[in-house]
Amino acid sequence: MTVPRIVIVGGGFAGMETVHRLERILKPAEASLRLITPYDHQLYLPLLPHVASGILTPQSVAVSLRRLLRRTVIVPGGAIGIDPAAKAVVVQKINGERTVEHYDYLVLTPGSVTRQFDIPGVNQHAVGMKTLAEAAWVRDHVISQLDLAAASSDPAEREMRLQFVVVGGGYAGTETAAYLHDLTTAAVKRYPGLDPALIKWHLVDIAPRLMPELGERLGAKALTILKRRGLNVSLGVSVAEATEDTVTLTDGRKLPCHTLIWTAGVAASPLIATLDAETNRGRLVVGPDLTVPGLDGVFALGDAAAVPDLHKGGDAVCPPTAQHAMRQGWAAAKNVAATLRGAPRSPYRHRDLGLVVDLGGIRAVSKPLGVELTGLPAQVVARGYHLGALRTIPARLRTLTNWTLNSLAGYDFVRTGFQAGRPATLKDFERTDVYLSPDLIASHMAPKTTDSDR
Numbered sequence: 001m002t003v004p005r006i007v008i009v010g011g012g013f014a015g016m017e018t019v020h021r022l023e024r025i026l027k028p029a030e031a032s033l034r035l036i037t038p039y040d041h042q043l044y045l046p047l048l049p050h051v052a053s054g055i056l057t058p059q060s061v062a063v064s065l066r067r068l069l070r071r072t073v074i075v076p077g078g079a080i081g082i083d084p085a086a087k088a089v090v091v092q093k094i095n096g097e098r099t100v101e102h103y104d105y106l107v108l109t110p111g112s113v114t115r116q117f118d119i120p121g122v123n124q125h126a127v128g129m130k131t132l133a134e135a136a137w138v139r140d141h142v143i144s145q146l147d148l149a150a151a152s153s154d155p156a157e158r159e160m161r162l163q164f165v166v167v168g169g170g171y172a173g174t175e176t177a178a179y180l181h182d183l184t185t186a187a188v189k190r191y192p193g194l195d196p197a198l199i200k201w202h203l204v205d206i207a208p209r210l211m212p213e214l215g216e217r218l219g220a221k222a223l224t225i226l227k228r229r230g231l232n233v234s235l236g237v238s239v240a241e242a243t244e245d246t247v248t249l250t251d252g253r254k255l256p257c258h259t260l261i262w263t264a265g266v267a268a269s270p271l272i273a274t275l276d277a278e279t280n281r282g283r284l285v286v287g288p289d290l291t292v293p294g295l296d297g298v299f300a301l302g303d304a305a306a307v308p309d310l311h312k313g314g315d316a317v318c319p320p321t322a323q324h325a326m327r328q329g330w331a332a333a334k335n336v337a338a339t340l341r342g343a344p345r346s347p348y349r350h351r352d353l354g355l356v357v358d359l360g361g362i363r364a365v366s367k368p369l370g371v372e373l374t375g376l377p378a379q380v381v382a383r384g385y386h387l388g389a390l391r392t393i394p395a396r397l398r399t400l401t402n403w404t405l406n407s408l409a410g411y412d413f414v415r416t417g418f419q420a421g422r423p424a425t426l427k428d429f430e431r432t433d434v435y436l437s438p439d440l441i442a443s444h445m446a447p448k449t450t451d452s453d454r
Helices: 013-025 045-052 132-151 155-161 171-190 216-228 270-274 322-341 375-389 393-409 426-430 438-444
Strands: 005-009 032-037 041-043 062-064 073-083 088-093 098-102 105-108 112-114 163-167 200-205 232-235 239-242 246-249 254-256 259-262 266-268 283-285 298-300 354-358 364-368
Touching (some): 005 013, 013 032, 013 322, 045 171, 132 155, 163 171, 163 254, 171 216, 171 259, 171 354, 354 375, 364 375
Parallel strands (some): 032 073
Antiparallel strands (some): 041 062, 073 088, 112 266
């Protein structure tokens, strides 16, 4: 007899924690584990702005899955369709081959993609901050704009190269704008021919307040910090249109620039739309025990699932944060093991531990356990939390070493050029156009398709 097969879709916080914990809970004879992920690493998303600014190396925030997992088979590809009736997942591997993975138990953690709102030009001219490739590309691109401005004798061209727009006043957008502003402020001192006054960073958000989750006082403090440093923050405003060299805002302003970084919220992975299941604002509806109603053997968690927040009660669902995703992964592993063994499942319950926002240097705002902090104490809490959340000791040591080196030696301004000429769009990086329709999923269930490694 074959052992039950547990398939986990997605290697982010939720997926990696689930499979890592399953390896500890289940014996090899109890189940086989397969992880479907297009990347060979678990990415620590909160520190991507540090990578984009060059403070941290990519290896610091990308923990090797093969280093963490001992007996899980990693399927290098992305799930592009699911047939719950056949208990099968259609996978497009990184070499373009399509295969079918059958499961007895399925854990869905496909994560999220950047929300675009169908604004003209955004899909073609904006880049996000969701992947390691995007962070690395943004760093090269920003330094390239300084070099191109220095090379140009046209004042209008210089102005266009030295204006940067970040859309999204949440954690990702605020920290990205803060860190990249620091980078360009330090870099321009090494460009004698450039006027520092030409460098302008714009942070734009349709919300009336910056990071409302922090509360009114801390949100206002963060806004004050950014403005004192020279960032242009526009609230209650969004993007009306983007072109290759302009960004038009909804208040009528037209900003000449070649850099549009889009962090205006997230949407559940398009994979969820391939399921005939109930959703809540695009996220898969699940029970408190993380099971998907009506789908046998299917669990869902992380950014793509509307997990009930039992501490808040009512219709509240857990926010799509790394903190919840990690703990949901622990709970999912226990519940999958309990289901396999015929034991009762437990509801997911976690009280939010607070929020941290790192604005660079000793500038930060934090709210651990409801206690409002600013300045150095907030920065100590923020970076201490990040170090604790990284999954391996080498990653923690690399991160701590990079932070220390940057604080002592400052920024470097090396443009590698390795991505010159490559497209830089949300679609190219996040692969939002690969998912199958129900008819195409059904075609992959035909007898001609075999299940590799069954």
